Every structure is written in structure tokens, then in C-alpha cells.
């Protein structure tokens with residue numbers, strides 16, 4: 379089992395999804411400061427992990443940093459430099475999760491990535507606009523652009539795993555999306571139930587159930603994550619270099635800054651459920667009625 383950190387490197391995004399949880403309390407974004415980024419990578423090194431993490435395979439697998447946001451690609455060439463340092467200097471495997479809108483302009487990044495995750499909630503202009511999954515100019519990631527993007531990724535890096543994330547939310551719970559995504563041949567599709575956070579109260583059991591019925595997995599490559607599966611099961615780092623953890627819908631729980639306090643101490647300051655983490659990476663039926 380590979381250990382994966384999710385570094386939410388920036389809060390900035392060119393979309394404005396109503397359910398977005400990328401909002402952190404009193405922080406500075408350290409991506410602007412090379413010294414602090416290097417300090418964070420040094421602190422995250424697997425050599426700093428104790429035996430408490432012996433479930434993870436550090437011999438055959440590199441530790442992976444998944445760059446998330448906000449939208450990580452708004453950082454453009456800065457992100458490229460940071461990922462280059464993470465891979466070549468620090469020996470991490472790297473991946474990104476992106477809304478896909480800026481991938482076309484940043485294709486050269488793909489050669490350094492083991493996984494590209496693209497979030498797609500709908501192919502409807504109307505639904506995407508209602509969700510806020512569009513730019514100020516109402517531009518969305520349409521199906522044709524997604525097809526081209528996927529083909530370009532495969533041409534540049536045929537080893538790169540392609541993954542789609544779909545958040546089931548108040549505006550798409552009755553839409554059929556998964557079969558259309560499956561025609562693009564991704565290795566994995568993650569269906570995530572919108573997590574209640576701040577003023578967003580999530581969706582009902584019936585809406586989530588309905589989505590999973592109309593989006594039945596026919597290829598065996600769909601992973602379902604209900605809210606309980608997402609709670610305390612990610613190792614998430616905020617833009618300032620602190621671990622943060624969900625579980626409280628009103629506010630995150632934070633560790634101290636990892637590069638100051640040290641990895642072991644910072645990890646001890648948050649709840650991390652290794653069993654749920656591992657369950658997320660094993661093919662299993664989380665949705666009981668499927």
C-alpha cells in the first residue's frame with residue numbers, strides 16, 4: 379500500500395463550486411517561497427515516518443504527493459518547478475487533481491506525473507453553471523475538450539493513470555455521467571458524496587442512492603465514497619504546510635506547521651484512520667445496495 383499525501387497547494391481557483399471545501403483559516407500559501415517548499419518536502423520524507431506506518435510499503439513504492447487545490451494549475455510554471463523538485467530532488471511520486479480547464483496549457487507537466495485526476499460533475503452547461511463549475515465567462519470543461527485532453531495525456535505519458543472524480547451534489551444527483559466517462563477508458567472513477575461543510579449541508583441518502591442507481595458501474599472501475607469513507611481518511615496538507623482534517627462540518631482541525639514541528643508530532647496532532655484510508659484504495663463495494 380502506497381502512502382499518499384494530498385497537498386492542497388493553493389486556495390485559488392478559476393471555478394466557484396458552491397460545495398467547495400478549499401477554505402482554510404489564517405494561513406499563508408508557501409508555494410511562493412522555495413525555501414519553505416523544500417523544508418516541507420524534507421519534513422515529509424519517508425525517512426521521517428516511524429514504525430506506526432509499517433502498513434505502508436516504503437520499499438517498493440515511493441511516497442506520493444497528490445497536488446490539489448483550489449486549482450493547482452493556476453500556479454502554472456511555479457507548479458512545474460515544485461513538482462520537478464518533488465520528483466527529482468526528493469524522490470516523491472507526484473500526481474494532480476484538477477478541474478481540467480487549464481490542463482491544455484500545462485501538458486508538459488504530465489510527463490512528471492503518475493496520475494492525473496480530473497473532476498467532472500456534469501456535461502451539461504446549465505448544471506455546471508448551477509454548481510459553479512465554470513469560469514467567470516461561463517466556460518465549462520465540455521466533453522470534446524475532455525476527450526482531447528485525455529488523448530493528449532496518453533500521448534505524452536502512456537504510463538499515466540487517468541482518473542475522474544465526480545462529486546454527487548444538489549444539482550447532478552439525477553444525471554447520468556459515469557457511463558460517458560467510462561467511454562474514455564479511465565483506470566478509475568471516484569464517485570464522492572458531497573461532504574457537508576460550512577453552510578453546505580450535503581445531499582440526502584435518497585439523492586446519493588439515486589445517483590448510484592442511474593450511474594451503475596458496468597466496467598468494475600468505479601469507487602464509491604460516502605461521507606463516512608472520506609472522514610479522517612486522507613492525509614491532507616493545507617497551503618501553509620499544516621495537516622488539516624475533516625470530521626467537523628464547521629471547521630477543520632489543524633496540526634502545527636509540519637516543517638517546524640516535525641512529521642511525527644504533526645501527525646500525532648490530527649486523527650488519521652489508516653483502515654479507512656486503505657479501504658479507499660481497495661476495490662470494494664462501499665455502496666451497500668449496489
Ligand code: SF4
Nearest residue numbers: 391393395398448477
Ligand atoms: S473546481 Fe475544485 S477547487 Fe475549484 S471551486 Fe470547484 S471544488 Fe473548489
